[in-house]
Amino acid sequence: MVSEEDLKNMSPEEIAELQRKQCIFCKIIKGEIPSKKAFEDDKIISILDINPAVKGHLLVMTKEHYPILPVIPLEVAAHMFRTSKHLVKALKLGMVINNATVFIANGAIAGQQSPHFLYHLIPREDNDGLDNFNIPSNEFKEKEVKQHLAALKGKIGLMMKEYKAKKGKEEVEAKSINQQDLAKFIDKNPKVKDMVINHPDEFKKQLEADPELNKMFAGINIPKLSEALGKLKK
Numbered sequence: 681m682v683s684e685e686d687l688k689n690m691s692p693e694e695i696a697e698l699q700r701k702q703c704i705f706c707k708i709i710k711g712e713i714p715s716k717k718a719f720e721d722d723k724i725i726s727i728l729d730i731n732p733a734v735k736g737h738l739l740v741m742t743k744e745h746y747p748i749l750p751v752i753p754l755e756v757a758a759h760m761f762r763t764s765k766h767l768v769k770a771l772k773l774g775m776v777i778n779n780a781t782v783f784i785a786n787g788a789i790a791g792q793q794s795p796h797f798l799y800h801l802i803p804r805e806d807n808d809g810l811d812n813f814n815i816p817s818n819e820f821k822e823k824e825v826k827q828h829l830a831a832l833k834g835k836i837g838l839m840m841k842e843y844k845a846k847k848g849k850e851e852v853e854a855k856s857i858n859q860q861d862l863a864k865f866i867d868k869n870p871k872v873k874d875m876v877i878n879h880p881d882e883f884k885k886q887l888e889a890d891p892e893l894n895k896m897f898a899g900i901n902i903p904k905l906s907e908a909l910g911k912l913k914k
Contacts, residue, residue: 741798
């Protein structure tokens with residue numbers, strides 16, 4: 681049992697790891713707790729809710745532990761929501777219904793009860809009694825709406841700039857690492873080096889016939905590489 685004092689002395693990484701170990705949904709994903717799976721791939725899993733609101737009530741979650749939606753990597757979140765489109769379609773066909781509610785509670789104040797971010801896909805029928813999803817509307821003045829919209833646009837714009845900057849840095853680092861690996865590969869394979877330097881056109885044809893080699897040299901200008909290696913050889 682971890683005390684409050686222990687939690688205060690733990691790093692964010694240690695706390696996250698503790699949450700993973702104690703998370704019931706992580707145990708379900710690992711197969712330590714049985715579940716009825718509707719869908720699974722390398723990124724997400726969808727299971728039947730153990731306490732369904734109606735028959736066919738699905739939960740959708742990432743296989744990696746993320747406590748809230750904003751910390752999920754953008755590509756994983758995009759895959760998650762794209763797949764949900766097909767899950768809803770399958771629900772409609774399988775449950776013979778025309779509608780489904782996608783219920784997302786992000787954070788405790790919004791009603792999130794699970795330490796592992798997930799959302800619900802709920803088949804709907806007329807007069808099914810699920811009135812909690814009928815959110816009452818409020819009247820706001822035009823000035824208030826514009827004020828909140830401006831603040832929201834500003835925050836989204838800032839977040840996207842930060843994401844693009846981070847993504848750009850990651851791509852540069854990955855490209856640098858790939859080029860280093862490629863240089864090592866060429867040095868360790870004299871025949872490849874000789875082909876690139878002395879027969880670049882033939883080497884390009886060889887790349888087209890060899891998927892693995894083609895992947896390794898993806899984005900590389902072979903004539904320029906040939907010229908550069910030739911100068912180093914001299």
